[in-house]
Amino acid sequence: MVEALIDGRASDCVPPDDRGLLYGDHQFETIAFVGGRAPLWELHMRRLARDCERLLIPPPDERVLAAECAMLAEGRSRCVVRISITRGSGGRAYEPPSRPVPRRILLRRPWPAALASARRDGIVLHSSPVRLAVGGPLAGIKHGNRLEQVLAAEHARRAGVDEAILFDIDGRLVEAIAGNLIVVVDGLAVTPARPGSGVAGVGLQALTERLGVILRETKLEAEDLGRAEAVMVINSVAGIRPAQRLDDRRLAIPGELRRWQRLWDELFECED
Amino acid sequence: MVEALIDGRASDCVPPDDRGLLYGDHQFETIAFVGGRAPLWELHMRRLARDCERLLIPPPDERVLAAECAMLAEGRSRCVVRISITRGSGGRAYEPPSRPVPRRILLRRPWPAALASARRDGIVLHSSPVRLAVGGPLAGIKHGNRLEQVLAAEHARRAGVDEAILFDIDGRLVEAIAGNLIVVVDGLAVTPARPGSGVAGVGLQALTERLGVILRETKLEAEDLGRAEAVMVINSVAGIRPAQRLDDRRLAIPGELRRWQRLWDELFECED
Structure with a gap:
């Protein structure tokens, strides 16, 4: 049972001088596969190409990635494949080699547990x-420098909550640990403007571009969140999960969410 | 010839689910060994312990690290050993496992080339x-999220310069790509105050704490750098290298530097 492909070969062995390991020098995508198909494949590939360009990493051949993902997803009703494109080995310390040979590291992961109840009943945020x-x-890029998210996730684990709301050092609301945010304020669903940090999420992009949901980007701060009626977290694997609680406050689960979730499910399941 | 030790064993194989690889989830030290001895060992170990604590990674046993470094450095007149302490494997995506088992990845690297001429004649900065x-x-921590430095090093490579001066987004002077800065302004040697970014460097610490050089920490901006008489880069492996040129401007190499370099050499070589 192959779980990892490194440059196309089944392997459990990454060289210790890989720059992804030394410096977090890579881009990655975490892609949902349903019945061997990745409904958001094109959006992931578009972001991967754009982010590799911004990171000055030569982008991989999309057809090669598609074939390798197919090998990993074959025969599974649902799974997740993480693709990491590292800058490979070599160079002089931080300095990349003049002709980097990127390394493709693909990992298959199980479908997240308890997703149905999280989507139905909501999750607890702090x-x-x-x-x-x-x-x-690095703002907006899905890059391999994720220590801020790791630390936030460790704090969330210790607090016994499912996810967390992240502000930047200027007090602006940015995103969740593993997803973008949708906030309902004054009856209007908006998403935080993230000019200086955060990730341009594929899930959020699918919701607005593929499913036609209109979400204005708005500068939000703690005060706005304090009077929010509802908060939702969206990412390309888990879809849209409402918050049932944020810190000490219960939140509503808006009726509109159910319509969005149905659209999401159709996108993921009815095209089989 | 052993070049890498992973958890104490000669190996060229890091599991692809190591969190250091997935998220840059690690701390690291790059340590100079001369005649099998690391003159700055205690400073490196103090920073490693402090940074692991800040990253919530259980710190390794210093005696184990010392024994493993000795294996790698044995019989070499000079070499560099990089120690990475990753949070190991496991957890749920960003969320660390509740009881992480850190992984020690030690790599031996050759002594940097052309260091003597760089220290004597100076390097070119932009x-x-x-x-x-x-x-x-993450400010101040020697962590594995180094994409900013990788990108800066790639720009420096393309510009054909040896090193680079890094400002933060607020226009404050922070550090070099691989070292802290000493700037001589109005006849006074100072080092940039780095409250929000940068690394607390062991080389700079050795210069002030072990060699008694007094360097005031000062908030510096581009204007200050524009009238600097001299600029020097310091790190724990290369020691103190003066800049002979910064952008289009030639810089002086101060006489005081030669005294510091002698002190540095004594620390590194005369205790053998």
Whole structure:
């Protein structure tokens, strides 16, 4: 049973001088497969190409990735494949080699547990004590430098909550640990504007571009969140999960969410 | 010839689910060994323990690290050993396991080439187009999220310079790609105050704490750098290298530098 492909070969062995390991020097995508198909494949591939370009990593051949993902997803009703494109080995310390040979690391993972109840009944959030750094060349990119998210997830685990709301150091609402946010304020569903940090999520993009849901990008702060009627977390694997609780406050689960979830399910399941 | 030790065993194989690879979820030290001895060992170990604590990674046993480094450095007049302490495998995506089992990855590297001439004649710097993000939980830590430095090093390579001066997004001078900065302004040697980003470097610490050089921490911006008489880069392996040129400007190599370099050499070589 192959669980990992490294440059196309079944392997459990990454060289210790891989730059992804040394410096987090890679881009990655975490892709949902249902019945061997990835409904959001094109959006993932578009982001992967764009982010590799921004990171100055030569992008991989999309057809090669598709064939390798198919090998990993074959025969499974649902699974997740993580693709990491590292800058490979070599170079002089931080300095990349002049002609980098990227390494493709593909990992199959099981479908997340308890997703149905999370989507139906909602998840418990807290406001993370971790504040995101602002600015720099990495904003918006799905890159391998994820220590802020790891620390926020560890704080959430210790607090016994499912997910966390992340603010940046200037007090602006940015995203969840593993997903973008939808916030209902004054009856209007909006998503935080993230100019200086956060990830441009494929799930959110699918919701607006593929499913036609209109979400204005708005600058949001703690005060806005304090009077929010509802909060939802969206990512490309888990879909849209409402928050049933944020810190000490119960939140509503809006009726509109159920319509979005139905659209999401149709996108994922009815095209088989 | 052993070049890598993973959890104490000669190996070229890191599991693809190591969190250091997935998320840059690790701390690291790059340690100079001269005649099998690491003159700055205690400073490296102090930072490693402090940074692991800040990253919520259980710190390794220092005696184990010392024994493993000795294996790698044995019989070499000079070499560099990189120690990475990753959070190991496991957990649920970003969320660490409740009882992480860290992985020790030690790599031996050759001594940097052309160091003597760089220290004598100076290196060529440019002001990097990469601006560092500000704030967040990682400031000061020697962690594995180094994409900003990788991008800055790639820009420096393309520009044909040896190193780069990094500013943050607020325009404050922070550090070099692989070292802290010493700047001589108005006849006074100072080092940039780095409250929101950068690394607390062991080389700089050795210079001030072990060699008694007094360097005031000062908030510096591009304007200060524009009237600097001299700029030096310091790290724990290369020691102190003066800049002979920064962008289009030639810089002086101060006489005081030669005294510091002698002190540094004594620390590294005369205790054998």
